[in-house]
Amino acid sequence: MSDKPIRVTVWNEFRHERSNAAVKAIYPEGMHAVVAEALRRRLGSAVEVGTATLDEPDHGLTDEVLERTDVLTWWGHGAHHEVRDEIAEKVRGRVLRGMGLLPMHSGHLSKPFTLLMGTTCMLKWRDCGEREILWNVRPGHPITDGLSDHLDLPQTEMYGELFDIPEPDELIFISWFEGGNVFRSGCCFHRGKGAIFYFRPGHETFPIYHHDQVQRVLANAVRWLAPKSSSPYAGDGVNVTEPMAPIGS
Amino acid sequence: MSDKPIRVTVWNEFRHERSNAAVKAIYPEGMHAVVAEALRRRLGSAVEVGTATLDEPDHGLTDEVLERTDVLTWWGHGAHHEVRDEIAEKVRGRVLRGMGLLPMHSGHLSKPFTLLMGTTCMLKWRDCGEREILWNVRPGHPITDGLSDHLDLPQTEMYGELFDIPEPDELIFISWFEGGNVFRSGCCFHRGKGAIFYFRPGHETFPIYHHDQVQRVLANAVRWLAPKSSSPYAGDGVNVTEPMAPIGS
Amino acid sequence: MSDKPIRVTVWNEFRHERSNAAVKAIYPEGMHAVVAEALRRRLGSAVEVGTATLDEPDHGLTDEVLERTDVLTWWGHGAHHEVRDEIAEKVRGRVLRGMGLLPMHSGHLSKPFTLLMGTTCMLKWRDCGEREILWNVRPGHPITDGLSDHLDLPQTEMYGELFDIPEPDELIFISWFEGGNVFRSGCCFHRGKGAIFYFRPGHETFPIYHHDQVQRVLANAVRWLAPKSSSPYAGDGVNVTEPMAPIGS
Amino acid sequence: MSDKPIRVTVWNEFRHERSNAAVKAIYPEGMHAVVAEALRRRLGSAVEVGTATLDEPDHGLTDEVLERTDVLTWWGHGAHHEVRDEIAEKVRGRVLRGMGLLPMHSGHLSKPFTLLMGTTCMLKWRDCGEREILWNVRPGHPITDGLSDHLDLPQTEMYGELFDIPEPDELIFISWFEGGNVFRSGCCFHRGKGAIFYFRPGHETFPIYHHDQVQRVLANAVRWLAPKSSSPYAGDGVNVTEPMAPIGS
Numbered sequence: 001m002s003d004k005p006i007r008v009t010v011w012n013e014f015r016h017e018r019s020n021a022a023v024k025a026i027y028p029e030g031m032h033a034v035v036a037e038a039l040r041r042r043l044g045s046a047v048e049v050g051t052a053t054l055d056e057p058d059h060g061l062t063d064e065v066l067e068r069t070d071v072l073t074w075w076g077h078g079a080h081h082e083v084r085d086e087i088a089e090k091v092r093g094r095v096l097r098g099m100g101l102l103p104m105h106s107g108h109l110s111k112p113f114t115l116l117m118g119t120t121c122m123l124k125w126r127d128c129g130e131r132e133i134l135w136n137v138r139p140g141h142p143i144t145d146g147l148s149d150h151l152d153l154p155q156t157e158m159y160g161e162l163f164d165i166p167e168p169d170e171l172i173f174i175s176w177f178e179g180g181n182v183f184r185s186g187c188c189f190h191r192g193k194g195a196i197f198y199f200r201p202g203h204e205t206f207p208i209y210h211h212d213q214v215q216r217v218l219a220n221a222v223r224w225l226a227p228k229s230s231s232p233y234a235g236d237g238v239n240v241t242e243p244m245a246p247i248g249s
Numbered sequence: 250m251s252d253k254p255i256r257v258t259v260w261n262e263f264r265h266e267r268s269n270a271a272v273k274a275i276y277p278e279g280m281h282a283v284v285a286e287a288l289r290r291r292l293g294s295a296v297e298v299g300t301a302t303l304d305e306p307d308h309g310l311t312d313e314v315l316e317r318t319d320v321l322t323w324w325g326h327g328a329h330h331e332v333r334d335e336i337a338e339k340v341r342g343r344v345l346r347g348m349g350l351l352p353m354h355s356g357h358l359s360k361p362f363t364l365l366m367g368t369t370c371m372l373k374w375r376d377c378g379e380r381e382i383l384w385n386v387r388p389g390h391p392i393t394d395g396l397s398d399h400l401d402l403p404q405t406e407m408y409g410e411l412f413d414i415p416e417p418d419e420l421i422f423i424s425w426f427e428g429g430n431v432f433r434s435g436c437c438f439h440r441g442k443g444a445i446f447y448f449r450p451g452h453e454t455f456p457i458y459h460h461d462q463v464q465r466v467l468a469n470a471v472r473w474l475a476p477k478s479s480s481p482y483a484g485d486g487v488n489v490t491e492p493m494a495p496i497g498s
Numbered sequence: 499m500s501d502k503p504i505r506v507t508v509w510n511e512f513r514h515e516r517s518n519a520a521v522k523a524i525y526p527e528g529m530h531a532v533v534a535e536a537l538r539r540r541l542g543s544a545v546e547v548g549t550a551t552l553d554e555p556d557h558g559l560t561d562e563v564l565e566r567t568d569v570l571t572w573w574g575h576g577a578h579h580e581v582r583d584e585i586a587e588k589v590r591g592r593v594l595r596g597m598g599l600l601p602m603h604s605g606h607l608s609k610p611f612t613l614l615m616g617t618t619c620m621l622k623w624r625d626c627g628e629r630e631i632l633w634n635v636r637p638g639h640p641i642t643d644g645l646s647d648h649l650d651l652p653q654t655e656m657y658g659e660l661f662d663i664p665e666p667d668e669l670i671f672i673s674w675f676e677g678g679n680v681f682r683s684g685c686c687f688h689r690g691k692g693a694i695f696y697f698r699p700g701h702e703t704f705p706i707y708h709h710d711q712v713q714r715v716l717a718n719a720v721r722w723l724a725p726k727s728s729s730p731y732a733g734d735g736v737n738v739t740e741p742m743a744p745i746g747s
Numbered sequence: 748m749s750d751k752p753i754r755v756t757v758w759n760e761f762r763h764e765r766s767n768a769a770v771k772a773i774y775p776e777g778m779h780a781v782v783a784e785a786l787r788r789r790l791g792s793a794v795e796v797g798t799a800t801l802d803e804p805d806h807g808l809t810d811e812v813l814e815r816t817d818v819l820t821w822w823g824h825g826a827h828h829e830v831r832d833e834i835a836e837k838v839r840g841r842v843l844r845g846m847g848l849l850p851m852h853s854g855h856l857s858k859p860f861t862l863l864m865g866t867t868c869m870l871k872w873r874d875c876g877e878r879e880i881l882w883n884v885r886p887g888h889p890i891t892d893g894l895s896d897h898l899d900l901p902q903t904e905m906y907g908e909l910f911d912i913p914e915p916d917e918l919i920f921i922s923w924f925e926g927g928n929v930f931r932s933g934c935c936f937h938r939g940k941g942a943i944f945y946f947r948p949g950h951e952t953f954p955i956y957h958h959d960q961v962q963r964v965l966a967n968a969v970r971w972l973a974p975k976s977s978s979p980y981a982g983d984g985v986n987v988t989e990p991m992a993p994i995g996s
Contacts, residue, residue, distance in 0.1 A: 092367070096368060096369060096413070098887060115367060116367040116368075117367055118341070118364060118365040118366055118367045118440055119345060119365075119440050119441055119484075120345060120441070120484040120485065120486070122483070122484055122485055122486030123486055124483070124486065124487045124488075124489045125486070125487075125488055125489070126488070126489050126490060126491075126492065128492075128496065130492070130496050130497075131992065133678055133680075133991055133992075135658070135659045135660075135679070135680050136659075136660070136978060137659050137660060137661075137682070138937070139660060139940050139976060139978040139979060139980045139981075140845060140937065140939065140940035140941060140942065140974070140975070140976050140978070140980070141975070141976055142975040142976060143976075144976050144978040145975060145976040145977055145978060146976075146977055146978070147978050148978070148979065149659075149660060149978070149979060149981065150991075152991075158489075160489065160633070161633045161634075161635050161647075161672065162482070162483050162484075162633075162634070162635060162637060162647060163635075164345070164441055164482075164483075164484045166415060166418075166438070166439070166440060167418055167439060167668070167669070169415075169416055169916075169917075170665070170916075170937075171665070171669070174659065174672060174680045174682075175680070176674055176675075176678055176679065176680045176991075177674075178492070178494070178496050178497075178992065179492025179493055179494055179496050180492055180493025180494035180631055180674055181489075181492075181493065181633070181674065182631075182633050182672045182673070182674045182680050184635070184672075189415070190415070190416060190885070190887065190917075191367055191368050191415060192368055192369070192413055192887070193886050193887035194887060195887065227887070228887070228888070228889040228892060229886060229887050229888055229889060229890075229891050229892040229893075230892055230893055231883060231886040231887070231891040231892060231893070231894050231895070231896070232886060232895065232896060233411070233413075233886045233887070234371070234373070234411050234413075234886075234896065235368070235369040235371055235411075235413045236369065236371055237369070237371030237372055237373065237374070238373045238374075239373075239374055239375070240373045240374070240375050240407075240409065240430075241375060242375075243375065243377075243379070243427070243428025243429055243430075244428060244429025244430065244880055244897075244899075244923075245427070245428055245429035245878065245880075245925065247377065247379050247427050247428050248379075248427075347638060380743065382742055382743075382927055382929075384907070384908045384909075384928070384929050385729060385908075385909070386908050386909060386910075386931070387688070388691050388727060388729040388730060388731045388732075388909060389596060389688065389690070389691035389692060389693065389725070389726070389727050389729070389731070390726070390727055391726040391727060392727075393727050393729040394726060394727040394728055394729060395727075395728055395729070396729050397729070397730065398729070398730060398732065398908075398909060399742075401742075409882070410882045410883075410884050410896075410921065411882075411883070411884060411886060411896060412884075416917070416918070418667075418668075419667075419688075419914070420914070420918070423908065423921060423929045423931075424929070425742075425923055425924075425927055425928065425929045426923075427743065429880055429923055430882070430923065431880075431882050431921045431922070431923045431929050433884070433921075439636070439638065439668075441638065442637050442638035443638060444638065476638070477638070477639070477640040477643060478637060478638050478639055478640060478641075478642050478643040478644075479643055479644055480634060480637040480638070480642040480643060480644070480645050480646070480647070481637060481646065481647060482637045482638070483637075483647065493631055493648075493650075493674075494629065494631075494676065590865070594866060594867060594911070613865060614865040614866075615865055616839070616862060616863040616864055616865045616938055617843060617863075617938050617939055617982070618843060618939070618982040618983065618984070620981070620982055620983055620984030621984055622981070622984065622985045622986075622987045623984070623985075623986055623987070624986070624987050624988060624989075624990065626990075626994065628990070628994050628995075656987075658987065660980070660981050660982075662843070662939055662980075662981075662982045664913060664916075664936070664937070664938060665916055665937060667913075667914055676990070676992070676994050676995075677990025677991055677992055677994050678990055678991025678992035679987075679990075679991065687913070688913070688914060689865055689866050689913060690866055690867070690911055731909070731911075732869070732871070732909050732911075733866070733867040733869055733909075733911045734867065734869055735867070735869030735870055735871065735872070736871045736872075737871075737872055737873070738871045738872070738873050738905075738907065738928075739873060740873075741873065741875075741877070741925070741926025741927055741928075742926055742927025742928065743925070743926055743927035745875065745877050745925050745926050746877075746925075
């Protein structure tokens with residue numbers, strides 16, 4: 001593959017930051033601005049980062065934008081149902097053709113992610129600002145580069161098992177929560193030619209995306225999610241009338 | 250789990266058998282009749298087998314039928330699009346709550362299967378009656394009980410890779426085709442509380458479902474797909490306000 | 499497969515119970531006696547249970563015993579190195595030919611398990627009697643039958659990630675520990691024709707194997723580990739001089 | 748991770764090329780020379796390639812060589828038993844600490860690979876120069892970059908299922924053989940911090956390693972196998988006396 005920059009689109013619902021003063025205080029220009037800036041700062045010329053939000057035309061995800069996106073990050077929470085079905089389907093199709101997808105936190109219920117998983121993607125939750133420790137269970141994986149054996153977040157919303165997903169193709173992080181729960185917090189999936197990395201941290205009322213190690217994971221994940229193969233993908237099927245080898249001899 | 254009979258519903262599109270004389274000659278009462286009879290004969294009192302077809306009201310899959318079905322087998326081909334979306338969604342939901350699903354042959358493009366997979370489920374195909382050998386790559390799996398190391402089908406339709414599915418949780422059979430192709434022909438998936446076994450053989454113009462070893466696989470698969478756990482499934486999510494352990498001490 | 503009883507051999511190092519008064523008070527006749535009795539009581543005529551211990555000739559694992567064992571449970575801790583290499587190799591070979599293996603707790607470092615895994619199987623540990631909650635992440639799996647969504651153990655030794663194992667073929671339980679750690683506590687592996695279920699609970703200084711739900715897991719696991727297929731296993735390789743299909747036509 | 752060159756060591760048994768005139772004609776300086784040259788030519792400054800062979804002191808794999816090797820390729824066939832156990836164990840340990848391993852063809856029975864797998868790694872074989880087609884079942888994987896949907900080898904030795912390995916973490920190629928067999932020909936495994944890619948082609952009596960697309964796979968695999976994370980690996984275990992969180996509050 002070439003060494004051209006990875007073209008990233010950071011997608012955000014961008015509602016809480018405008019309607020909730022506490023969230024606005026943490027993310028005055030929206031979570032997408034913080035995430036985009038972190039990726040630019042950490043990955044430099046290896047990326048070109050744009051943003052898109054729910055209330056833009058086509059949610060900012062026109063065909064043109066999707067076609068030139070290598071990795072799409074996704075944060076949504078209260079307005080998953082406002083994402084139009086045909087846009088969600090386009091995102092799904094684009095992943096199958098090779099785009100990386102990085103659903104964050106409550107993006108577990110986003111339309112593109114649930115369409116790709118086929119399960120409910122539901123979970124337990126509790127919002128009381130408890131401590132979370134994410135344990136690194138794949139120290140050799142590119143997504144864990146530069147991390148120690150755990151990440152420690154002093155205050156977050158709890159997500160607990162059962163997380164109703166297909167068994168991840170690669171399980172990277174398992175979270176411990178102060179209140180007694182655990183969660184598969186970093187999950188890799190391969191679908192069609194594309195890869196998906198679900199990453200749990202990110203509740204809007206805490207400064208999670210300002211956290212150094214969280215940003216490190218996001219930057220590593222963008223590198224890992226970028227397309228890595230120019231091999232053709234025949235996801236539309238092929239009626240091959242000619243055999244490879246002689247038949248009926 | 251109890252030793253009550255496994256309640257099986259054999260679903261069939263049941264169109265080719267009525268419109269195509271060659272197919273009718275092989276399956277005069279429909280493929281579902283042959284499959285149902287084979288399961289009854291081979292599994293005896295371990296099963297209760299009913300059938301359902303596309304042109305019955307609600308495609309024969311009323312809520313009542315689905316709720317009392319432990320394992321649903323599915324054969325469809327030319328009329329996938331005629332299966333109503335709300336019925337397909339009900340099947341998907343019932344699988345997540347524990348029902349086993351056995352899509353056969355061209356059922357790879359059925360709505361319930363593709364909804365559960367999230368990918369296109371497309372493949373290469375060639376219909377010239379070539380030989381297929383299915384190799385058993387999991388000799389210890391319940392689905393291979395009583396089989397030798399391979400099944401040999403003298404004439405069948407070819408399905409070839411790329412088969413656009415998520416990586417199977419368990420890969421049971423790999424097919425060789427005379428014309429030079431290979432295929433992952435027996436694939437297990439776990440979704441929610443339910444299990445899925447996709448089994449490739451079955452083209453309507455060949456007497457595949459009369460084949461002794463094919464019937465053996467179907468009978469084994471029904472046993473394997475039957476629900477095996479009474480543990481609760483919280484696929485709708487739970488807001489757990491109380492922690493398991495004290496917080497903030 | 500037939501409905502003959504599952505032949506279980508419960509293996510125990512049986513040293514701590516003789517040398518440590520606290521352990522002896524919990525398991526006066528050895529842990530194997532408690533485990534064997536629990537399996538007999540819960541599984542009744544579905545099993546025939548014997549025991550074997552380190553200090554018996556051949557560690558109680560003669561060829562004859564191994565050949566007629568369907569499922570072998572294994573508890574060892576301080577004397578892994580005293581298990582003779584040739585016996586460990588025989589256990590490994592017997593698993594590949596179809597026997598189920600259930601290593602418990604510190605059995606993660608036993609010779610048969612580490613030979614089958616190929617990794618160090620090491621982990622973090624801390625022995626201060628903290629609380630453990632095992633979360634059920636596979637509610638449809640036979641091993642979780644009859645369980646709620648978690649098991650709660652008031653006092654145990656902690657095992658923490660990184661647990662250096664191959665990615666489990668099926669992950670059943672994830673543990674939460676009071677002191678901040680997590681652990682993959684119920685892991686299924688398939689090797690050759692055999693299956694392996696590693697189950698974490700069991701420190702000798704706590705009455706873990708008297709716990710109702712722990713016993714339930716062990717009984718479920720024995721059922722799941724029992725051989726399920728009479729298909730041949732060609733683990734020694736075959737030089738097949740004759741092709742299945744004509745060559746060079 | 749830095750952009751320093753990937754340090755590759757190409758290991759070869761190097762016996763057939765000296766004792767068999769037909770093999771010598773294809774690989775006059777040994778297969779390792781052809782493989783090393785192909786990697787240098789295709790990967791340029793991205794790699795530093797050295798070689799090592801069985802009959803060198805310590806088989807060319809001194810501690811110093813192993814420590815500075817990022818990726819080790821391995822070809823062996825008739826003399827697996829001559830590889831000293833302590834060297835094989837060192838290779839295994841080095842993989843767990845992060846080195847990539849690329850066993851080729853009959854390297855399926857090499858000591859390092861079988862130690863890491865835990866199974867027999869045996870298979871069916873037939874040596875009559877039949878045609879092999881390798882189908883690409885993971886078009887998005889880095890190892891398939893630049894390939895079409897298949898590789899076509901006019902003459903090779905057949906390897907057939909059952910291949911007695913653990914279920915691969917990622918399955919990349921499935922082979923079709925003219926004589927009726929199939930084989931999982933490109934298999935990825937993760938063990939400890941290291942990765943393993945088994946690649947089937949390579950019988951010594953055919954010019955397999957001169958084949959353009961085979962070389963392409965080897966070059967891609969070296970890139971994929973190179974260590975990608977600086978995260979610590981605690982494969983020796985840690986007794987952590989201090990909890991992360993307060994206990995017993």
